[in-house]
Amino acid sequence: MKFLDIIRDANANLLRNKLRSFLTILAIFIGSFSIISTSAIQAGVNNFIDQQVDSYGGEGYLAVVSKDSFDALEGLTGAMGNGNSTPIEYKEDKIQDGMTPITNEQLDKIKKIDGIDGDSLVEQKSLNISYVSSKKTDKKYLIGAEALPPGNIKVETTTSGQLDLQGDEYQIQLEKKYVDVLGYTEENIIGEKIQLVVVDQFKHTQKTFNVKVVGVIAPGVISMGYSYVNNKTADDIYTENTKYYPAEYKDHVVAIAVNYDYKNHSAKEIKDKLEDIGLSAMTIDDIIGSIKTFFDVILTVFKIFGFIALLAAAIGIINTLFMSVQERTREIGLDKALGMSSARVFLSFSIEAISLGFWGSVFGITVSMILGNIANNIFHAEGGFLESFPSFNLATYTIKDIIIVTVLIMFISFLAGTLPARRAASKNPIDALRYE
Amino acid sequence: MSKTLISARGLRKSYGKRNSKFEALRGVTLNIHEGESVAIIGKSGSGKSTLMHLLALLDKPTRGEITLNGHPTARLRAHKLNTIRNKKFGFVFQSFFMNANDTVLNNVILPLKIAGVGYRERHRRAVSALKTVDLDDKRNNKASDLSGGQKQRVCIARAIVNDPKVIFADEPTGNLDSATGEKIINLLFKLNREKGITLIIVTHDQDLANKCERQINIKDGRIVSDTSADAEQDDDGDEEIREIIAESEEDDDEDATPDKFEGDNNIDGMLDQKHPVHHINIDEDEEDL
Numbered sequence: 001m002k003f004l005d006i007i008r009d010a011n012a013n014l015l016r017n018k019l020r021s022f023l024t025i026l027a028i029f030i031g032s033f034s035i036i037s038t039s040a041i042q043a044g045v046n047n048f049i050d051q052q053v054d055s056y057g058g059e060g061y062l063a064v065v066s067k068d069s070f071d072a073l074e075g076l077t078g079a080m081g082n083g084n085s086t087p088i089e090y091k092e093d094k095i096q097d098g099m100t101p102i103t104n105e106q107l108d109k110i111k112k113i114d115g116i117d118g119d120s121l122v123e124q125k126s127l128n129i130s131y132v133s134s135k136k137t138d139k140k141y142l143i144g145a146e147a148l149p150p151g152n153i154k155v156e157t158t159t160s161g162q163l164d165l166q167g168d169e170y171q172i173q174l175e176k177k178y179v180d181v182l183g184y185t186e187e188n189i190i191g192e193k194i195q196l197v198v199v200d201q202f203k204h205t206q207k208t209f210n211v212k213v214v215g216v217i218a219p220g221v222i223s224m225g226y227s228y229v230n231n232k233t234a235d236d237i238y239t240e241n242t243k244y245y246p247a248e249y250k251d252h253v254v255a256i257a258v259n260y261d262y263k264n265h266s267a268k269e270i271k272d273k274l275e276d277i278g279l280s281a282m283t284i285d286d287i288i289g290s291i292k293t294f295f296d297v298i299l300t301v302f303k304i305f306g307f308i309a310l311l312a313a314a315i316g317i318i319n320t321l322f323m324s325v326q327e328r329t330r331e332i333g334l335d336k337a338l339g340m341s342s343a344r345v346f347l348s349f350s351i352e353a354i355s356l357g358f359w360g361s362v363f364g365i366t367v368s369m370i371l372g373n374i375a376n377n378i379f380h381a382e383g384g385f386l387e388s389f390p391s392f393n394l395a396t397y398t399i400k401d402i403i404i405v406t407v408l409i410m411f412i413s414f415l416a417g418t419l420p421a422r423r424a425a426s427k428n429p430i431d432a433l434r435y436e
Numbered sequence: 437m438s439k440t441l442i443s444a445r446g447l448r449k450s451y452g453k454r455n456s457k458f459e460a461l462r463g464v465t466l467n468i469h470e471g472e473s474v475a476i477i478g479k480s481g482s483g484k485s486t487l488m489h490l491l492a493l494l495d496k497p498t499r500g501e502i503t504l505n506g507h508p509t510a511r512l513r514a515h516k517l518n519t520i521r522n523k524k525f526g527f528v529f530q531s532f533f534m535n536a537n538d539t540v541l542n543n544v545i546l547p548l549k550i551a552g553v554g555y556r557e558r559h560r561r562a563v564s565a566l567k568t569v570d571l572d573d574k575r576n577n578k579a580s581d582l583s584g585g586q587k588q589r590v591c592i593a594r595a596i597v598n599d600p601k602v603i604f605a606d607e608p609t610g611n612l613d614s615a616t617g618e619k620i621i622n623l624l625f626k627l628n629r630e631k632g633i634t635l636i637i638v639t640h641d642q643d644l645a646n647k648c649e650r651q652i653n654i655k656d657g658r659i660v661s662d663t664s665a666d667a668e669q670d671d672d673g674d675e676e677i678r679e680i681i682a683e684s685e686e687d688d689d690e691d692a693t694p695d696k697f698e699g700d701n702n703i704d705g706m707l708d709q710k711h712p713v714h715h716i717n718i719d720e721d722e723e724d725l
């Protein structure tokens with residue numbers, strides 16, 4: 001018997017009992033839908049995170065604060081770790097929301113740690129800008145900006161301009177949302193000067209910095225709505241911010257960024273060394289880790305649900321095919337009497353099972369892709385929760401995932417089908433012909 | 437005399453185990469020659485269908501041996517048996533046995549489809565088989581919509597579509613009125629005459645049996661009379677004695693070369709020449725998946 005005939009007959013047999021086949025496929029559909037959807041979301045999240053990590057200059061980056069500051073941050077927000085931390089006791093020698101500065105002694109030690117690129121060390125200055133404005137508007141807007149972290153960092157810009165880090169000119173890569181309100185388009189704002197205004201918090205003096213826009217930043221998880229300025233701008237704004245600070249606070253370094261040699265040293269190893277001198281460090285992965293964990297937990301739950309649904313679907317397949325074997329006893333007997341081999345009978349029932357699986361997974365994947373696209377559009381539309389992340393497709397369907405899920409479900413269906421298929425194959429033609 | 441096609445020796449078939457064990461055949465020996473028309477007659481339950489199933493290689497005897505063209509069949513691989521049934525035998529079963537929901541044409545095509553014949557070729561041959569039984573205008577009808585006589589003619593079309601050497605027909609007229617039955621019978625005998633197809637017809641209808649060249653009468657699993665000249669050699673009068681002879685024959689034959697005829701026909705090609713005469717007791721179905 002020709003293989004194509006077997007496939008055609010198997011599908012014709014499924015169509016003979018449309019409702020029953022449909023219900024079985026529906027069960028498989030639920031499993032397939034959940035699994036492909038969770039895979040798609042996982043792929044979407046991972047894609048986005050990878051993209052962010054790449055845009056942020058990759059793997060060598062370390063953000064370093066004192067261990068006390070780290071604990072304090074954790075105590076305040078729970079954001080950096082597991083969120084179960086206990087409140088931290090107030091101590092007199094701390095500034096800036098309980099942050100403990102990094103000492104000069106510690107700074108020297110960092111540079112000497114094997115695997116750390118001492119030259120890349122930069123202070124992460126927290127800049128306090130009052131507002132941004134431009135000559136095209138009267139309005140003033142709050143803005144967050146910081147110096148670009150060290151290393152081979154590239155911020156993902158919608159326009160390609162990069163900062164001249166060491167230059168004497170004031171430069172900024174502006175967060176996209178400010179372009180419109182300042183009266184420009186993404187194209188014509190490049191090269192224009194905008195005004196960053198700093199009002200001193202103690203004496204209320206005002207200083208305006210005319211900063212040239214060199215690029216527009218695509219929103220992302222890491223930039224978090226921040227704009228980036230070159231070193232000259234950062235230094236001058238910082239000086240302005242700290243002009244009236246009490247002398248003992250002026251030179252305090254709270255946070256630094258540094259690169260390490262990630263090819264030859266593990267993050268853990270470097271972190272342990274920093275820990276030994278009382279510092280805490282975070283890699284890009286740590287910073288993004290909490291987002292990843294959040295998605296992973298949810299997705300695992302859905303995946304488990306998907307597999308349970310598949311298990312139920314497998315039982316559905318077994319049941320459907322057993323009924324079908326029973327109904328077709330005489331037909332199977334006739335086939336075998338007329339010379340069909342047991343292997344062919346087995347094969348044809350297996351193919352029926354596999355077809356059920358195939359249609360169930362195709363159905364599930366198609367519906368998931370349609371809904372995924374609709375969801376992506378809704379989330380990216382105005383007011384959607386991904387509005388500010390145009391490059392983040394929550395549901396990303398990769399060919400690999402689609403093939404894996406389809407093959408997996410067809411395989412599970414095949415396994416489920418072996419029981420009834422074996423019963424059909426072992427039917428004796430004489431007994432089957434006697435069967436009423 | 438024409439050559440022996442199927443030869444059965446000391447066939448026994450029992451159903452069930454121990455207490456419920458029932459012997460449907462109790463030592464049947466016979467030879468069927470090419471081109472013969474043979475009627476197997478007997479009362480209900482006498483073992484006619486059982487014998488036919490064994491001769492048609494649909495089932496295996498509990499004891500005894502069936503040779504086809506001189507080749508023992510008991511040790512043949514399942515796929516060889518399948519091929520022989522598929523290509524060389526035609527079947528007309530007691531109660532039609534059609535796929536009722538399928539079209540007439542698809543029912544007739546079935547043996548060719550199983551054989552793996554290509555679409556066009558099988559279509560052409562099925563239509564020509566339907567023409568033989570005068571039903572080609574019904575080819576696209578659902579099989580269940582036909583009358584009893586038409587159904588049986590479809591079954592005959594299905595039986596001849598693969599150009600068989602032998603047609604096994606179990607009560608081909610059992611469900612039909614006598615006029616329709618007559619038509620079916622004439623059709624079968626025409627095939628016998630014109631194409632030289634060997635006919636093995638199971639029936640309890642004496643009129644039908646009389647039309648056959650040879651009648652084998654079965655009672656309680658034994659042959660009580662056989663009109664073949666051949667059979668007289670086997671007929672040693674007393675049933676008990678014949679049974680004993682049949683059994684000893686079985687033993688004697690173990691090393692004997694089965695009578696093989698020259699002028700090979702196609703069945704030979706399907707039989708494995710490597711299998712020697714063998715021990716006979718095969719209870720289990722050896723088919724593998």
Ligand SMILES: Nc1ncnc2c1ncn2[C@@H]1O[C@H](COP(=O)(O)OP(=O)(O)OP(=O)(O)O)[C@@H](O)[C@H]1O
Nearest residue numbers: 451452458460479480481482483484485486487640
């Ligand atoms: N699978 C089976 N299990 C148990 N007994 C069986 C089985 N098949 C047949 N028999 C018994 O074997 C005997 C012969 O059956 P068989 O079908 O050969 O009779 P038959 O001569 O064809 O009768 P009929 O003319 O009614 O078709 C019967 O007594 C039947 O009950």
Ligand SMILES: [Mg+2]
Nearest residue numbers: 484485530606
């Ligand atoms: Mg019978």
